[in-house]
Amino acid sequence: MQNKVLVVVGGGAAGFFCAINAAAANPQLNVIILEKSNKLLLKVRISGGGRCNVTHACFDIAQLIKKYPRGGNFLKKAFHHFSPKDTIKWFADRGVLLKEEADGRMFPVSNDSSSIVECLVHEANHYGVEILLQQEVQQLIRQGDKWIVSTAVKEFNADYVCIACGGYSRPAMFQWLTAVGHSIEAPVPSLFTFNVKSHPITTLMGVSVPDVQVRIIGSKLVERGPVLITHWGFSGPAILRLSAWGARELSMIQWNFKILINWIPVYNENTLRDFIQQFRFEKATQKMINRNPFNLPQRLWEFLLQESGIDGEIRWADLPSKEQNKLILHCCSHPFDVKGKTTFKDEFVTAGGIKLTEIDPETMMSRLVPNLFFAGEIMDVDGITGGFNFQHAWTSGFLAAKKIAALSASVVI
Ligand SMILES: Cc1cc2nc3c(=O)[nH]c(=O)nc-3n(C[C@H](O)[C@H](O)[C@H](O)COP(=O)(O)OP(=O)(O)OC[C@H]3O[C@@H](n4cnc5c(N)ncnc54)[C@H](O)[C@@H]3O)c2cc1C
Structure with missing residues (x-):
């Protein structure tokens, strides 16, 4: 009897992981990866600034599931079967150690994504996975109990198909x-x-503020x-997280919305007013420009004084109450009109994809058609950065x- 065939569509992270693990679990299974471009694992290679945030x-x-604006609940069961701990072990067992950075992100100790790429390519070769480049899958047809997978140049017969073709940015791309x-x-x-392109705050480009609260007015979104x-x-990070949680809501308003920034979120307007009353009494003789009580970057502090109509050369004791109120507002509820978005360092993720109600979360198998599987970004799952x-x-x-290995092993004679 002929060996069963698995065709994996897409030579990215999810496609390689499916192909390698299926081939390793069932050596009788013939596994083929079809990749439309002439590059394998491109995003793994370029991610994390070339280090790969694995x-x-x-x-x-x-x-963990709270880090997924879409798909967190769907992944709950899945993570019980394969979690970050399993990822760390999987790569360590193959000689690639990962290290944790202060913010929890994990990279190969080599600080080089090619460690991950080489490991995956080596494992695929080791288990005899066939990899074909420049094969863009255009059609899937169910014929009897087989799949016919068609590219522009060839047709492949498969018993199992795993769709791991990454995120698609336009609905038409999902047609097949x-x-x-x-x-x-x-x-x-x-x-x-x-984007707040014309706002004078952009003159402070390069200034980074470690702890800020950003609220999108008219929504529940706050980070x-x-x-x-x-x-x-x-x-x-706070902005990128907001963009992820608000991806759908913000697209509906064409990325035009208002935000309120609290530059010192340990205070609200009331507690800041109390603090300033006390501070101006204690540091009465000091110039406002010199005495920034909140450890804000100096350029930002000067900007906030200026926006509040305060001459930084005045002493804290001489701060008029009208300007004090303006300063409190600018510190705790600084409004900005956002007009549009910009892609973050070419790093983007598509929210949306195959509906999760149509996929079994424990096997990634289609609930609608037999022997069809999904992996990676093609599904309606996306996470924040990290x-x-x-x-x-x-x-x-x-x-x-x-699942594919189990199904195919049970039918091989
Ligand atoms: C610049 C950048 C940096 C990133 N950095 C990080 C990071 O540091 N950490 C993190 O967790 N995430 C990061 N991401 C997101 C992460 O890369 C993706 O979520 C992840 O690669 C998804 O894996 P995937 O295998 O599902 O899809 P992909 O990696 O996109 O792979 C899909 C593959 O399928 C191929 N394909 C598509 N259609 C077809 C077809 N019809 N036929 C055949 N082949 C097809 C594509 O050419 C591609 O090679 C980053 C993304 C980008 C763009």
């Missing part, structure tokens, strides 16, 4: 997948920075963390592989 040192599943019966959540960009002022607006997107690619690729 996963995140978040080992509590309840906490919707044709087999699946439906999608419309794709929208996630992980972007906010706290580092913010970087750029020549076009705001970037940094290695969570790759973790989803490893987890879903592994679970699809496990």
Whole structure:
């Protein structure tokens, strides 16, 4: 009897992980990766500034799923089967050690993504995975109990198909997948920075503030963390997280919205007023420009004084109450009109994709058509920055592989 065939569509992180683990678990299975470009594992190579942020040192599943604006609940069960700990072990067992950075992101100790790329390519070769480049899959047809997978140049017969083709940015790109019966959540960009291009704050480009609260007016979206002022607006972890959580809501308003920034979120307007009353009494003779009580970057402090109409040369004792009120507002509720977005260092993730209600979270198998699997970003799952997107690619690729290996092993004679 002929060996069973698995065709994996896409030579990225999820596709490789599925192919390798399926081939390793069932040596009788013929595994083929079809990749449309002439490059393998491109995003693994360029991610994390060329270091590859493989996963995140978040080992509590309840906490881990909170890092996924879409798909967290879906991944809950999946992470019980393959979690960041398993990723670390999987690579360590193959000689690639990962290290944790202060913020929890994990990279290969080599600080070089080629360690990950070489490991995956080596494992694929070791288990005899066939890799074909410049094979863009255009059609999937179910014929009897087989799949016919067609590219522009060739047709492949497969018993199992795993779709690991990454995120698609336009609904039309999903056509070959919707044709087999699946439906999608419309794709929208996630992980972007906010434009306030003409605002004078952009003169402070390069200033980074470690602890800021940013609230999007008219929504429940609020994040706290580092913010970087750029020549076009705001970037940094707090902004990227807001962009991820608000991806769908913000796309509906064409990325035009208002934000309120609290530059010193340990205070609100009332507690800051109390603090300033006390401070101006204690430091009465000191010049406001010299005595920045909040440890804010000096350029930002000067900007806030200026925006509040305060001459920095005056003494704290001489601060008029009208200007004091303005300063409190600018410190705690500084309003900005965001007009548009900018892609973050070419790093972006697509929110949207194959609807999760149509996929079994424990096996990544289609609930609609037999022997069809999904892995990685093609599904309606996306995480915030920090290695969570790759973790989803490893987890879903592994679970699809496990099920395919089990199904194929049970039928091989
Ligand atoms: C610049 C950048 C940096 C990133 N950095 C990080 C990071 O540090 N940490 C993190 O967790 N995430 C990061 N991400 C996100 C992460 O790279 C993705 O979530 C992850 O690569 C998804 O893996 P995937 O295998 O699902 O898709 P991909 O890596 O996109 O792979 C899909 C593959 O399928 C191929 N393909 C598409 N359609 C077809 C078709 N019809 N036929 C055949 N092949 C097809 C594509 O050419 C591609 O090679 C980054 C993304 C970018 C763009």
